[in-house]
Amino acid sequence: MGLSGLTGKSAVVAGGATGIGAATARRLGTEGCCVVVGDLDSTGAKQTADSIVEAGGIAAAFGFDLADPESVGQLFESAIERFGAVDLLFNVGADMRALRGDSDILDIELDTWDRIMTVNLRGYLLTMRAAIPHMLARGGGAIVNTSSAAAFQGEPRRPAYAATKAALGALTRHVASGWGKNGIRCNAVAPGFTATEAIRSAPQWPDLEAGALKRMRSPRVGESGDVAAMVAFLMSDDGAWVNGQVINVDGGTILR
Numbered sequence: 001m002g003l004s005g006l007t008g009k010s011a012v013v014a015g016g017a018t019g020i021g022a023a024t025a026r027r028l029g030t031e032g033c034c035v036v037v038g039d040l041d042s043t044g045a046k047q048t049a050d051s052i053v054e055a056g057g058i059a060a061a062f063g064f065d066l067a068d069p070e071s072v073g074q075l076f077e078s079a080i081e082r083f084g085a086v087d088l089l090f091n092v093g094a095d096m097r098a099l100r101g102d103s104d105i106l107d108i109e110l111d112t113w114d115r116i117m118t119v120n121l122r123g124y125l126l127t128m129r130a131a132i133p134h135m136l137a138r139g140g141g142a143i144v145n146t147s148s149a150a151a152f153q154g155e156p157r158r159p160a161y162a163a164t165k166a167a168l169g170a171l172t173r174h175v176a177s178g179w180g181k182n183g184i185r186c187n188a189v190a191p192g193f194t195a196t197e198a199i200r201s202a203p204q205w206p207d208l209e210a211g212a213l214k215r216m217r218s219p220r221v222g223e224s225g226d227v228a229a230m231v232a233f234l235m236s237d238d239g240a241w242v243n244g245q246v247i248n249v250d251g252g253t254i255l256r
């Protein structure tokens with residue numbers, strides 16, 4: 001038996017072309033959701049949606065840009081046109097390319113700082129702002145945001161990334177507090193090192209894996225499906241009593 005209460009729900013995955021977002025979109029597809037896969041990478045979004053449909057699920061793909069308020073609005077209009085509702089939102093997109101310049105606070109270019117804030121943080125504000133009225137119209141809904149172990153662990157690099165991921169905790173608690181009584185739950189997952197296809201194919205993969213294993217208590221690194229499982233649970237009725245939390249999904253990297 002799968003998770004309860006997901007069949008027939010309309011789910012928007014904002015950043016579902018690759019990695020954790022793609023795995024979660026596929027998981028929601030197998031749980032019976034109608035999945036809207038949105039991403040800046042519209043080709044990748046279509047591949048994810050196609051894989052859901054090939055597996056017997058229901059999905060549609062749309063290109064959109066977390067940095068552009070109009071484009072975010074369009075994504076939700078398309079979702080409503082296609083499936084008539086928005087019940088669930090998984091915010092997972094992040095500008096991973098900009099991270100190359102996310103060095104330290106003495107050195108980082110302000111354009112890089114602004115870009116990371118705009119996509120990773122303001123983008124989630126925009127998607128939630130677009131989704132909540134539709135959820136209210138349905139009498140409730142569930143949102144999951146993607147934080148990171150980087151929000152907690154204190155790293156000498158990636159200050160903008162870590163700041164956006166920590167700020168998402170505050171935004172998550174704000175939404176849970178603001179609309180919890182209206183039946184909207186808002187939680188976040190904070191993945192640790194997760195071996196997406198992109199990370200596995202990096203030339204430094206063996207070193208990355210060895211370093212990650214040292215930092216965690218579990219005997220293996222995480223897979224995208226490990227995070228997808230937690231997101232699906234949080235969105236399902238099995239997670240009905242969980243609200244306003246940031247859940248570490250990281251093989252015991254961060255203990256708190």
Ligand SMILES: NC(=O)c1ccc[n+]([C@@H]2O[C@H](COP(=O)([O-])OP(=O)(O)OC[C@H]3O[C@@H](n4cnc5c(N)ncnc54)[C@H](O)[C@@H]3O)[C@@H](O)[C@H]2O)c1
Pocket residue numbers: 014015016017018019020021038039040041044064065066067092093094095096119146147148149150190191192193194195196198199
């Ligand atoms: N993989 C890890 O080890 C790890 C660890 C902790 C947190 N995370 C978080 O998980 C999420 C997914 O990461 P991933 O590793 O699967 O990476 P990924 O690069 O595969 O996924 C990010 C997705 O966001 C999309 N995106 C980028 N800019 C966008 C924009 N402006 N508008 C819309 N979409 C945009 C990308 O095209 C991509 O599909 C991110 O939020 C990341 O910070 C990942």
